Amino acid sequence: ARAEYRALTRQLEGRQNTEKRLKSLVASRFDILDKLGKTYYERENTSSQQAAMFQEVKRIITDFSENSEMLEQMADTCHDNVMQKLRQDFPAMKENDIRLLCYIFTGFSPQVISLFTKESVANIYARKSRLKSRIKAAGTPHTDLFLSLFG
Secondary structure, eight states: OHHHHHHHHHHHHHHHHHHHHHHHHHHHHHHHHHHHHHHHHOOOSOHHHHHHHHHHHHHHHHHHHHOHHHHHHHHHHHTTTHHHHHHHHOTTOOHHHHHHHHHHHTTOOHHHHHHHHTOOHHHHHHHHHHHHHHHHHHOOTTHHHHHHTOO
């Protein structure tokens, strides 16, 4: 029984280590995109560098903004099935708001989210604040998880 217990413990630790590595890889992909998006907003590069950066950011943003299913799966993997829980707790929430929360929960800055959604940064801040208030007021079983991801 002890040998089996040790074997199961090692197996569980191995799975936990694998999960940590996967979460780290997913998070690093988001960090890269976030840094590219912030660099896009900086105006210290030459015009040719800005043009090249713009095209690269535009390509990546288009890929991310068109693949919401992949983004939701990544958010769920990194944050205890947060998107599934959001959809359960708020079944009537607009898809547009769910997508914004997915971007927020995966850690994108308002500037980068504005590039995804083609909305102003001010509008992103306003919508984020409204959604945070709505979630806080609803008091669903997963409110603490949702609020912890607003950063």
